[in-house]
Amino acid sequence: MKELLEQMHSWISQYMKSFYSEDEEVQQGILIKEKHTGYVTSNCIELAKYLNLSKHDSELAEIIGLFHDVGRFRQYSLYKTFNDADSEDHADLGLKVIDELDFFKRLSAEDNEIVHFAIKNHNKKLVEETDDERKILFAKIIRDADKLDIYRVLEPFLAQKNADKMPKFIKGKERADISPDFVENFVAGNQADYRKIRTNGDRKIVRLMWIYDINFAWTMRKIVERGYINKIIDALPIDNNVQKGIDRLLKYVKNKCNDAE
Ligand SMILES: [Fe+2]
Structure with a gap:
């Protein structure tokens, strides 16, 4: 999975840069999301380490961190807002972006389902019910990793x-x-x-x-x-x-x- 992960890293960093703008307000928004993506990915890796996950699972957590907010960029370019209520749910939108990418098809069906479940549920009020404990675990990881970094982003204002x-x-x-x-x-x-x-x-x-x-x-x-x-x-x-x-x-x-x- 290491090679796939490297390709994912380079794809997403290119992808985020493709939304850079001359408009200062837009640029500021995109940079906030780019930085957030980096921190959330590191939080996922650290949490996986703390939880003693296998190498495979910690790479899966890393992928989820990397792509959890991929929908933010298309959301901003389509609607000029990061407000889900005024546009569409950015997690659901992110899944549409992911489904257009070939390299997710290289994950096993089970891993792909976990990635989809965790990303879809990263921002919902409650995690969907499921008997699949692995799906729940990865949803919990991304929800914590994300909240921890949102506190960083919002702290100066709150x-x-x-x-x-x-x-x-x-x-x-x-x-x-x-x-x-x-x-x-x-x-x-x-x-x-x-x-x-x-x-x-x-x-x-x-x-x-x-x-x-x-x-x-x-x-x-x-x-x-x-x-x-x-x-x-x-x-x-x-x-x-x-x-x-x-x-x-x-x-x-x-x-x-x-x-x-
Ligand atoms: Fe998000």
Whole structure:
């Protein structure tokens, strides 16, 4: 698989560069996704190592990392947005790109199914149900690898107290407070519905609630080490209820970091 993996690396780096643009805003968006692809791929490799996966499986995780967001580039060129709700689901679009490529046909049918399943489910609210434990494992790996890097990308913005410091590509929701239904879900530990986001406080809550969806202690420890959680919490408008949500979250984080896999 090594040779195939090398071909995949060189194909995707060429592919991403083919979307480079003179338009500064477009170029910035493409570069963010290119960098993200690199970091997510490394996260997949590190997670595979932590999980003691075989050489074959860690290469499979690497392929999934490399191609998980391949749909982003076609999405941007077709719709000029990275917003799935305003265009189409970028994971599903990515599978269409992948199915046009000959080298995926060189993977075994089983491996190909795993790659498809993991990429399709990398960004969904819940992973599709299946009895296939390998599919679930690789979906968990890419979901963690992706979230860890999205915290890196969003941290400078989520750590801002002032809503007006948010960049344009984070849609213009200007209020800094948290909507009552978001506070309620945060206190109860329920996932918030990001389609209902009304303020920048809501946006911070949605990202904090991702913590409950982290699968591996490895990922949680990285998130803690890098200070992402504390930086977002420090930028929240805090009252008694929000504090209850924070206490619940921090307790959960502490337990998860001590998980033995
Ligand atoms: Fe993605």
